[in-house]
Amino acid sequence: MSSPSGENLPFARRDFLARCGMGFALPALGALCSEDAIALPATNPMIARGSHFAPKAKRVIHLFMNGGPAHMDTFDPKPELSRWSGKPLPEGRRLGTERKTGAAFGSPFSFRRYGQSGLPVSEIFPHVAKHVDDLCVIRSMRADVPNHEPSLMLMNCGDGRLVRPSMGSWVTYGLGSENQNLPGFVVLCPGGYPITETQNWRSAFLPGIYQGTYVDPGKGGPSDVIPNLKPARSDSRQASQLDLLRSLNRRHAEERGGDSRFEARIQSFELAYRMQVEASDAFDISREPAHLRDSYGSGVHGKQCLIARRLVERGVRFVQLWHGAGQPWDSHDDIEKNHRRLARECDQAIGALLTDLKQSGLLEDTLVVWGGEFGRTPTVELPKPGSNAGKINGRDHNHHGFSMWLAGGGVKGGFSYGATDEFGFGAVENPVHVHDLHATLLHLLGFDHEKLTYRYAGRDFRLTDVHGKVVSDLIA
Numbered sequence: 001m002s003s004p005s006g007e008n009l010p011f012a013r014r015d016f017l018a019r020c021g022m023g024f025a026l027p028a029l030g031a032l033c034s035e036d037a038i039a040l041p042a043t044n045p046m047i048a049r050g051s052h053f054a055p056k057a058k059r060v061i062h063l064f065m066n067g068g069p070a071h072m073d074t075f076d077p078k079p080e081l082s083r084w085s086g087k088p089l090p091e092g093r094r095l096g097t098e099r100k101t102g103a104a105f106g107s108p109f110s111f112r113r114y115g116q117s118g119l120p121v122s123e124i125f126p127h128v129a130k131h132v133d134d135l136c137v138i139r140s141m142r143a144d145v146p147n148h149e150p151s152l153m154l155m156n157c158g159d160g161r162l163v164r165p166s167m168g169s170w171v172t173y174g175l176g177s178e179n180q181n182l183p184g185f186v187v188l189c190p191g192g193y194p195i196t197e198t199q200n201w202r203s204a205f206l207p208g209i210y211q212g213t214y215v216d217p218g219k220g221g222p223s224d225v226i227p228n229l230k231p232a233r234s235d236s237r238q239a240s241q242l243d244l245l246r247s248l249n250r251r252h253a254e255e256r257g258g259d260s261r262f263e264a265r266i267q268s269f270e271l272a273y274r275m276q277v278e279a280s281d282a283f284d285i286s287r288e289p290a291h292l293r294d295s296y297g298s299g300v301h302g303k304q305c306l307i308a309r310r311l312v313e314r315g316v317r318f319v320q321l322w323h324g325a326g327q328p329w330d331s332h333d334d335i336e337k338n339h340r341r342l343a344r345e346c347d348q349a350i351g352a353l354l355t356d357l358k359q360s361g362l363l364e365d366t367l368v369v370w371g372g373e374f375g376r377t378p379t380v381e382l383p384k385p386g387s388n389a390g391k392i393n394g395r396d397h398n399h400h401g402f403s404m405w406l407a408g409g410g411v412k413g414g415f416s417y418g419a420t421d422e423f424g425f426g427a428v429e430n431p432v433h434v435h436d437l438h439a440t441l442l443h444l445l446g447f448d449h450e451k452l453t454y455r456y457a458g459r460d461f462r463l464t465d466v467h468g469k470v471v472s473d474l475i476a
Contacts, residue, residue: 045209046184048176051446056410056475057367058178059312060171060441062320063350065342066152066194067329070376070395071403072424073107073339076139077120080422081378082106089379095425097396098146099332099387101379104423105395108336117414124343127351133414134354134363136406136474140418140427143374143399143434148195148327151373151399154434156200158463165454167438168318169203169210170463171445174452178315182282183213185318186311188304190218192325201320205456212320217304221284282310296352305349309356312366329372332381333388335395354407367409367444375402378424400426404437410444412476432471439468444475 072078085106094101111120114132121129128135143151150160157164165173168185177184187201193214194200201212285293285306296302301323308319323329323346331338350370357363376395383390401420407413418430439449442463449468453460 044180045207046172046177046180048178049174051175052448052451053446055444055446056365057408057444058175058365059316060168060318060367060369060409060445061308061312061353062168062318063346063368063370064194064320064322065329065346065370065372066322066324067148067327067331068151068372068374068376068397068402069329069342070107070331070335070339071139071401071420072376072378073109073335074122074125074343075120075137075403075405076420076424077111077122078107078378078420078422078424081424084423089423089425093421093423093425094379095398095400096146097377097379097398099384099396100382101377101396102382102392103380104378105380105393109339115414119414119416122343124340125347127347128354130351131354131358131407134358134407135415136411136413137403137416138405138418138432138437138474139401139403139416139420140429140431141371141375141402141404141434141437142427142431143402146374146397146399148330148373148397151397152194152196152200155373157202157204158435158438158465163202163204164461164465165204165206165210165463166201166212167441167463168201168212168320169206170442170452171318172210173206173454174442174447175317175445177317182279182311182314182316184316185210185212185320186316187212187214187320187322188217188307189214189322190216190300190304190324192216194322194325195327205461206454212318215283217307218300221286282314283307285310292356295348295355297348299345299349301346301349302352305346305353306356309353309360309362313360313362330397331376331394332396333391333394335376335393357408363408365409367411367441368407369404369441370406371404372402374399375424398425401428401431406474410476411474415474417471417474430471430473433467435464435468436471438463440471440474443470 072081081104084104086103089104109122109124111122112129113120114129117133119132119135119137121132143154144160145151154160156166158167172184185201198214201214203211281287285303288306293306296306304321308321311319323342329342354363354368357366357368375398377398380392381388381394381396383392388394401424418432419428420426421428442449442452449462449464449470453462
């Protein structure tokens with residue numbers, strides 16, 4: 001294993017065994033109830049570390065609109081598409097799609113220009129639009145294929161086919177965490193898993209400590225969100241339990257020394273132990289003033305956006321917020337109804353999150369990322385049994401061109417970059433591949449994406465594989 005700076009940092013097995021034997025019992029139980037952080041061994045793989053150069057961002061909040069929002073209905077207005085609506089596109093202006101599509105389909109939503117920058121935003125995002133001068137809108141994103149599973153893997157893990165560590169895992173591997181009592185990488189997805197499930201936040205061949213910790217914010221209070229975590233007790237019972245666990249771990253380690261899966265298990269036990277200090281507090285939004293909770297809204301998205309702010313202010317390095325289980329934004333039919341409903345569910349919460357981060361000063365070094373795995377076609381999807389219920393009012397998947405936006409963390413605000421063609425089918429000006437996005441995000445976090453590597457199976461791997469270039473025009 002090599003560190004971000006290229007130094008060899010093998011796991012010290014003697015330290016590992018010592019930690020298995022003593023790591024749980026060394027801290028006094030009384031310290032769990034104090035404000036002092038628990039002292040951790042120097043071998044702790046999550047200890048905060050420096051990057052290759054001075055970063056502009058220290059942490060990331062990734063707002064994932066899984067399913068693929070339509071860019072021409074959100075942040076990339078196409079008046080020419082509206083003029084051609086109901087007509088076949090001009091010769092040579094169609095690109096390949098997964099399903100059959102027909103005539104041009106103009107957006108059912110109106111756009112307005114906001115802020116000093118005058119960037120246009122769809123009517124379905126009025127709260128986000130108030131922050132347009134903080135947004136850096138990329139209108140020329142590109143992926144590889146028009147299918148959810150490989151596009152989700154590409155956006156999250158840098159590869160659409162092979163087992164690779166997720167972006168959040170790479171970030172925590174590179175930077176560690178500023179809070180040893182909470183996971184460095186937290187995934188919030190209400191109602192269950194998205195498509196491809198836990199593969200989206202896996203650590204793959206990176207040590208297991210760097211994988212995302214999944215939490216369902218749609219459940220009740222903190223004890224429901226983290227159902228198996230109980231507050232620390234100050235009596236002798238927990239000490240006895242930890243002594244037993246210590247002896248079992250010692251015996252197990254002696255029999256299976258060198259097993260990385262066991263290392264990950266030990267670290268997860270230790271993290272759970274330390275989480276008794278802060279987790280219940282971090283996920284308890286009732287501790288926030290009523291007026292602030294009201295600003296986020298009463299729905300699950302308000303709850304998870306407020307949790308995200310509470311996590312990053314406590315030092316969590318990477319927080320990913322999914323819209324919901326499955327692929328909610330996958331509007332093959334009824335796009336006006338579905339996109340309006342989906343935006344209504346999250347717009348107020350995202351707007352409040354940006355306001356909250358800015359007022360607290362966190363937005364300056366917190367990178368907020370919004371988008372899906374791809375966009376949608378400017379042409380209407382034709383009826384297909386079992387797909388769009390015979391309706392002709394939706395859009396197919398589109399990987400040729402789509403939009404994402406960034407905010408905070410050193411990006412240019414009130415700025416749009418790149419363009420799709422006049423109909424919104426493909427990126428034609430300054431295309432930004434997902435690999436380029438990853439390279440740019442890592443740069444903002446202080447990393448040369450070509451040097452943040454991990455040696456596995458005889459080669460050095462990185463998030464961007466052999467691709468990616470930093471889009472310097474996005475950086476303030």
